Amino acid sequence: MADYAPILAWIDAQQPRMESLVSRWAAINSGSCNIAGLDRMVQELTDAFAVLRQPITRIPLPPRQIIKADGRMAAEPLGVALSIKARPQLPRPVLLGIHFDTVYPADSTFQQARRIDPQTLCGPGVADAKGGLAVMLIALEALERSPYAGNIGWEVLLNPDEEIGSPGSAPLFLSAAQGKILGLLFEPALPDGSLVGTRKGSGNFVFVVRGKAAHAGRDFHAGRSAIVALSHIILALNKLNDRGPDITVNIGRIEGGGALNIVPDLAIARVNIRCRLPEHQGQIHRELDAIIKQAARTDGITVELHGEFHAPPRIFDEAHALWFKRAAQCSMELGIPLTWRDSGGACDGNRLSAAGLPTIDTLGPVGVGIHSSAEQISLPTLAQRAKLTALLLLKLAHGDLGKP
Ligand SMILES: [Zn+2]
Structure with missing residues (x-):
């Protein structure tokens, strides 16, 4: 010694x-x-x-x-x-x-x-x-x-x-x-x-939702609200938290909209997702794909997803x-x-x-x-x-x- x-x-x-x-x-x-x-x-x-x-x-x-x-x-x-x-x-x-x-x-x-x-x-x-x-x-x-x-x-x-x-x-x-x-x-x-x-593993993801701008008074029904579409996405993401502590989804930041008399054509959510096991990462990717597909079914709405799990x-x-x-x-x-x-x-x-x-x-x-x-x-x-x-x-x- x-x-x-x-x-x-x-x-x-x-x-x-x-x-x-x-x-x-x-x-x-x-x-x-x-x-x-x-x-x-x-x-x-x-x-x-x-x-x-x-x-x-x-x-x-x-x-x-x-x-x-x-x-x-x-x-x-x-x-x-x-x-x-x-x-x-x-x-x-x-x-x-x-x-x-x-x-x-x-x-x-x-x-x-x-x-x-x-x-x-x-x-x-x-x-x-x-x-x-x-x-x-x-x-x-x-x-x-x-x-x-x-x-x-x-x-x-x-x-x-x-x-x-x-x-x-x-x-x-x-x-x-x-x-x-x-x-x-x-x-x-x-x-x-x-x-x-x-x-836990950790990933940062950005959901970019685009809709169609319109005058909120003259032409409200011609608009497609990106904020409303993003809201549905956020609620679906938050539901992933219901399955127990192994997977957590934190909606960290939302951005979008502008003047109150315009139907907003852009809304963004920035999200941190954590998971306990490596196999959860594939499962989460599949869930995110399903959430995006559901949101994009709304006429006039498109959704882009950016980001990845940066730490396994x-x-x-x-x-x-x-x-x-x-x-x-x-x-x-x-x-x-x-x-x-x-x-x-x-x-x-x-x-x-x-x-x-x-x-x-x-x-x-x-x-x-x-x-x-x-x-x-x-x-x-x-x-x-x-x-x-x-x-x-x-x-x-x-x-x-x-x-x-
Ligand atoms: Zn540190």
Whole structure:
């Protein structure tokens, strides 16, 4: 058994550094579509990750296709991803990843971190996932400072588009998963410190309904209301929720209509659909087709459906169970019991698991109120999680985990 205590003590000593990195990064708005802010984060991360002494590669992402409020497609620019590889010649490397975008747009009123009490920092992205970036950095730095670093290779992937479903970076994760032994993602842990086990799959869909405009007074019966047709679609979609908790359909946003004296010829619904099992995806596609066909039976109404499942469900198989147990063992050695439970949330971990890479995706700090203006991070969990990740990496490098 190696003596990891000095390395773990070094991590404890980095707690103030991690706290100041998180405050500093939280003050940079990096909403998924704020390219200027994302570029600033790329520069900050390039500077911070330079301590790992490995080449850092910038990968510009292709634009994503969106449906605008006028029903037309448009290209929206995405940011730049960062890739760092250490000792790629070694077999069975580890993939570490996390996003640096947040859900808070450039004009959000939530722009700065503030300390609520000695252990709690409130701010945009402090837990999701700027705290995770700090945890990953310190854990890797600890590994690199240890005598065991030369035994394993690793690859880091930092992406700027996770909060919008990783439209540009998903292919990077899929190719990075190839040949790896383990995936580690630094999404925030659940509020009680648990890891996430299974995850639902998630898809975003846009229904664009077109009808026929007419004067509401002179010619009302010649019009075909896209809003009324969309309403039928929405009610049919919502009915899919009646079958139980495995499939959920959230009508997140509707747009359409204009002046009240015009029969509206355009209405749009944006919908998020989640499901527990891979086979649910085909079932949902068939249900959506049937709903569209029914709506299009109305004379003068056409319906377009855009979108797809961007994250497949995560099944917790034997390989995942093995790695989660190893992580729990490391955590016990640090004096912190570790459990896991299921979540409806999706992340890049869904993709990695579906690509066959066992992935622990909630190694970031404990966060509460994520995706809201009450987002908080439990500061002591920064060092805790960095030690957990470092211990897992150190044992893997030293061969203390047994043959996977
Ligand atoms: Zn996240």
